[in-house]
Amino acid sequence: MSQVIEVRKGTYHDSVTLMQLSQELNARPDVTTVVVAMATELNLSMLDDMGFDRPAEATPNDLVIALDVADDAAAKAALDALGELMQRQPARTSGLGDQELPSPPTVATAARRAQSSLALVSTPGRVAALDAADALASGLDVMIFSDNVPVSHEIALKDMAATMGRLVMGPDCGTAVVDGIGLGFANVVRPGPVGVVAASGTGAQQLLALLDGADVGVTHCLGVGGRDLSSDVRGRSTLAALDRLAADDTVTTIVVVSKPPAPEVADVVSRHAASLGKPVILGFLAAGRPDLTATAAEVVDAVGARWEDPRRWGAGRSPTTPTDPAASRYLRGLFAGGTLCDEAMLIAAESLGTLSSNIPLAGHRHLDADLASNGHTFIDFGDDQLTVGRPHPMIDPSPRLERLERELADSECAVVLLDVVLGYAAHADPATDLAAVIAASDTPVVVSLIGTRDDPQGLEPTAARLVEAGAVVHASNAAAAREAVSLVSGGPA
């Protein structure tokens, strides 16, 4: 038996709280008696009666803890337990009931209201860092959907995340899947052995869709933002995301999808990937490197599943005969997904020569500000500059629909290449309006349809509607691009 008495100066607690604490501690098997009380004369004389030595210099404003326990270890255990009980946060009540509680005005206050480990921020880019910083400071990972976030904000957020062991997905992160939960423009995936790190939203979606087509599941797809592998940001989130996936036992194979990193960053990422003890496939999309479909095939092989060529729906149309056979005829690519646009341009550039785009490949033409078509033309309607103050084209398809009508009416247009992206947050029925426009023309239209079996829009019905309108539909964006290129008559511009 050992008696311990401890005085904590100036620690006020009301007597009911202290009686509750005493009662909880007395329920411990290694404890004979515990009294936790303010050192009032009444309480001190009660301790006298219980045989404790009266502490010197205790005042009614001091807390006294008296323990009668088996041994020192039990005393320490009881004091530790008391510390925990005193730290225990009281219920976060407003006194009003949850119904009347004002909505949380910040991410930090929202994080206090519920058990949470993740925030999704889609506030305006100039200030999105405020909300993201709030999330990190509250111990949450954060996905930043917002674009037009200054790169200095991105770097500061990612450094803050590193010190707190949190992950920043984004900014300009369109797609993520965390523990099977789809965030932003995410496809419905089935659980499985693959973990994805994606610096590109639609690139990730293409991969998720093709893996789903091969019946390979994905547990996490961690977006990192399109600038993460730049020489400014230096892969801060990519490295953190790789570590996350390496630590997750459900993930056996990791794949990174991105445009090619800055060379010095590519080195760092490659070396880090090699150190993880799990296979990491680096799907850096560039001229002379595997396209997204080839990367998907590599992943499918790596997990030991069977790869077949992705689906192709419909017969399509033959190229129309130009009224002036001497006139040049061009490919027009109208994209909602930046990476899908990039991939199509890489493929088209192999045989069509110079291309024009608002996001041109190196050595190709930049479109004028009015985006007027100029030879073989590719427009990314999801580019930052086209989404300032307006929704992403996957939510609001109208600008692209208008452009499609114009291209189909343009005698210089030999074939239109489009992407249609399904999944959460994408337009509920992207096919109907497109089909109407496509059906009204004879110009060949090739569609890359990015979706999984379980996507809410329905993969098969969407494909069927587009085919019915006369389009040919591919599950592989690369295959779609190749078919469109093959349909172009006329030489390089």
Next chain:
Amino acid sequence: MTAPTSTSAVVTAGAALFAEELTRQGVATVDVDWRPPVSGTEDALATVMLDPRRVTANQEALARMVLARAQLTDVRPAAEVLDLQPGQFLHAGPPIEWERASGPLRGALIGATVFEGLADDPEAAERLLARGSLSWEPCHSRGAVGPMAGVVSPSMWMLELYDDVHDRYSWCSLNEGLGKVLRYGAYSAEVIDRLRWMTDVLGPALQAATRARGPIDVLAIIAQMIQMGDEGHNRNRAGTLMLLKEWLPDLIAADLRRADLAEVVRFVSGNDHFFLNVAMPACKLITRAASGIPGSTVVTTMARNGTDFGIQVSGTGEEWYVGPAQLADGLYLGGFGPDDANPDIGDSAIAETAGIGGFAMATAPAIVRFVGGTVPDALRTTARMYDLCVGENPSWAIPVLEFRGTPTGIDVTSVLRTGQLPQINTGMAGRVAGTGQVGAGLVTPPMECFTAAGHGLAAAVPSPHLPGVVRT
């Protein structure tokens, strides 16, 4: 396809679509009622919020506020404790010159000048003050606080409080009661006579009792008064009684004339706000403990001089950020009305800065009636203040909120991001010098203070370091 299940909610800020899509997956969300930050502060806020020092600096500020102590250790004349020389005064709020001084501040300075015998009558006092022969500076500049006009002159007796954790003192004058009193800008003969009696009798009596009694733990009294329906700013009944209870045995045992003893006890027990002047320096010790932490965005002072409202924030120390003081919304005494009221005045908003007063409104529903409010309004006010603060003070538990601690540590960035202002409970002084109190009610600081503080904090952030070295 089965929906993924998770016990963890996702916090969403921004497009409602993404929250809806999570709900569709069976994932709980907590959706932020997001508003753009106060216009013009966006870039300053980014600089401040991305400052890598901020999070730990604010945690440190909160820890210091929760750890600070406040014991009433002595009662002594201002000349002695604050080194206040004849012709020098202290006042509430940020610094201000005579030309811009409000009626109640002028009235209190006039009264104090007469009280100190520097002028024979109010007119002569006013001439001296206007001519610049006398000087005044904020109470806060010497670590003191003063309610309403907050004027302190060398002969006034001060309550002296000590924080033994941070080894620091704070002071406040003795509360004169309600109605025609110096702190509300009144300076008639009855005001001056009362001040004389406080100096001659009250101060020495309380000194004797305090010294005999030994240090009184003021924070423990505040903890208890919060459980007894006082919020420590506009309602101090329980606090006053508990303080008197601490003093009484030693007052009675002190060598006082029986009539003086009776008058001292009658004066303290008859003034429900006597404890305000004890709570205020206790709050000052709490907030001052959090002052001067680089990178911290916690407000450490809110104070008004009747013309300007000024705040100080931890990260920039003693720097004042000012804006125009507002008119309170409340109830008026006797025949007074809104036209008679002076804009907000006093250092007493130190109570809210430390987490009580308007922030503890939930515990004192009796005073929401000052603005025709309801009990749910009181609860809602405290609920909103949690949203502006970095944390809670577990020592000050509000019973009706399941003993949740009071909201503590106003974060400048939260105010600027939400556009919501701290709620202050306050008395109202008459606009015209010499009038006295005209009412009591609720008031908020002007947003300008927080806007200026945001820019001040941003300017104090060191230039961002060059992009760091990538891990290998």
